[in-house]
Amino acid sequence: MKPLRNDCFALPPGVNWTPVEEALERLRSRLHPVVGIDRNIPLAQLNGRILASDVHAPRAHPPSNNSAVDGYAFAGPLTEVPCTLPLVEGRSAAGEPYTGRVPAGHAIRILTGAVIPAGVDTVVLEEDCEVIDGQLHLNGTLKAGANLRKAGEDIQAQDRILTAATRLTPTQISVLASVGIGAVDVYQRLRVGVLSTGDEVKPVGAPVTDWQIYDANRPMLSALITQLGYELVDLGHVLDRADDVKAALERGAEQCDLILTSGGVSAGDEDHVSKTLKAHGEISNWRIAIKPGRPLALAMFQGTPVVGLPGNPVAAWVCALRFGAPAMALLAGGEWFEPQAYLVPADFTKNKKPGRSEMLRARVRDGKVEVFGSEGSGRVTGLAWSEGLVELDESAREIEPGTAVRFIPYGSFGL
Ligand SMILES: Nc1nc2c(c(=O)[nH]1)N[C@H]1C(S)=C(S)[C@@H](COP(=O)(O)OP(=O)(O)OC[C@H]3O[C@@H](n4cnc5c(N)ncnc54)[C@H](O)[C@@H]3O)O[C@H]1N2
Numbered sequence: 001m002k003p004l005r006n007d008c009f010a011l012p013p014g015v016n017w018t019p020v021e022e023a024l025e026r027l028r029s030r031l032h033p034v035v036g037i038d039r040n041i042p043l044a045q046l047n048g049r050i051l052a053s054d055v056h057a058p059r060a061h062p063p064s065n066n067s068a069v070d071g072y073a074f075a076g077p078l079t080e081v082p083c084t085l086p087l088v089e090g091r092s093a094a095g096e097p098y099t100g101r102v103p104a105g106h107a108i109r110i111l112t113g114a115v116i117p118a119g120v121d122t123v124v125l126e127e128d129c130e131v132i133d134g135q136l137h138l139n140g141t142l143k144a145g146a147n148l149r150k151a152g153e154d155i156q157a158q159d160r161i162l163t164a165a166t167r168l169t170p171t172q173i174s175v176l177a178s179v180g181i182g183a184v185d186v187y188q189r190l191r192v193g194v195l196s197t198g199d200e201v202k203p204v205g206a207p208v209t210d211w212q213i214y215d216a217n218r219p220m221l222s223a224l225i226t227q228l229g230y231e232l233v234d235l236g237h238v239l240d241r242a243d244d245v246k247a248a249l250e251r252g253a254e255q256c257d258l259i260l261t262s263g264g265v266s267a268g269d270e271d272h273v274s275k276t277l278k279a280h281g282e283i284s285n286w287r288i289a290i291k292p293g294r295p296l297a298l299a300m301f302q303g304t305p306v307v308g309l310p311g312n313p314v315a316a317w318v319c320a321l322r323f324g325a326p327a328m329a330l331l332a333g334g335e336w337f338e339p340q341a342y343l344v345p346a347d348f349t350k351n352k353k354p355g356r357s358e359m360l361r362a363r364v365r366d367g368k369v370e371v372f373g374s375e376g377s378g379r380v381t382g383l384a385w386s387e388g389l390v391e392l393d394e395s396a397r398e399i400e401p402g403t404a405v406r407f408i409p410y411g412s413f414g415l
């Protein structure tokens with residue numbers, strides 16, 4: 001694990017507005033995994049963790065030929081019908097295989113998941129045949145191998161079943177279990193600090209006056225971090241005082257692999273996050289051609305990367321997803337990702353200015369994408385209403401009902 005370079009967020013001089021694609025490419029090319037490896041983590045603790053190495057199957061899946069249905073097994077194919085086959089004594093059930101050999105011209109009772117006994121290779125569904133006095137009566141033809149699941153048809157022993165950098169979800173955990181793997185090596189959880197700033201901001205529960213607002217960003221970002229599978233370090237809230245901001249960042253640098261701050265990153269007199277990062281770290285104030293989320297500060301502070309999100313909750317959310325989520329995936333040992341977007345007809349009208357891409361709070365209903373009525377960056381109700389974002393690229397102008405637009409469901413960001 002090598003540390004990030006101090007100048008990893010530097011932008012070339014003279015660049016004012018960074019297009020979204022360029023900002024993303026910069027992050028992708030300058031970041032790399034910063035976490036160590038946790039060895040032998042058991043299945044029960046793997047959900048959301050990121051594989052540190054490729055995984056190979058120690059055995060095949062399924063391990064032996066077995067029946068896909070409840071029915072009767074015989075040697076196929078069955079071409080001449082009607083046909084009657086005598087049934088042998090006994091049966092093959094899941095967990096209780098038939099150990100003998102079925103003689104030629106005979107059939108045997110078999111249940112779903114049971115090993116196919118020697119001498120037979122084809123299974124007829126019990127609904128498609130009749131048993132009368134120990135004889136199996138068949139009326140329909142069947143190909144050899146019908147209703148049989150072949151050994152290794154899903155996974156062969158030694159196959160690579162999962163690759164390093166895969167984020168494990170319930171479905172991948174099932175694959176591991178299917179071949180008997182009870183523990184794997186995963187990256188240590190990325191420790192992400194979340195810090196709120198602002199003299200007007202008060203934590204929920206504290207007494208407030210009219211000029212104060214509750215801290216909506218920290219609980220939102222904390223929930224995001226947890227849902228993405230990272231370890232949350234709550235760095236609390238600090239007032240716009242240089243010393244307090246510095247002390248909080250120092251705590252963060254000690255305890256975290258990445259710090260997310262919100263507020264204090266535009267150019268105002270009270271934008272102490274920017275100022276502190278400038279005085280004590282290497283900061284690059286990115287002005288990204290995106291709405292919302294124009295001001296984004298990226299910095300290295302005492303060896304730890306800091307993403308300074310805008311204070312407006314909508315902008316903080318959009319930036320945390322669009323730039324933060326892929327960056328965190330990469331730092332955490334996973335793969336950089338471009339969120340999967342779907343082209344969906346718009347159910348709205350919009351006259352967009354060129355030059356900036358726009359992210360609108362959106363959701364799909366009846367195959368059309370709706371956007372929230374207000375684009376105000378402080379409107380938290382639109383966040384709660386939305387199920388994803390519509391991304392309009394820099395060149396987009398007139399959107400009319402029916403225009404195909406890119407809808408990115410929140411699931412595409414790993415939520
Ligand atoms: N002259 C300019 N002014 C502003 C610009 C600009 O480019 N030039 N950009 C605007 C945009 S866009 C945004 S976004 C904000 C970003 O400003 P900051 O990141 O410095 O954020 P603050 O000024 O501290 O706060 C903005 C807004 O958000 C509220 N806020 C802050 N923290 C929280 C929180 N934890 N929970 C809820 N709400 C929060 C804060 O009260 C402000 O209303 O700058 C614009 N101005």
Ligand code: MOO
Pocket residue numbers: 290291292293294295310312314315316377
């Ligand atoms: O771009 Mo600001 O980020 O509108 O809210």
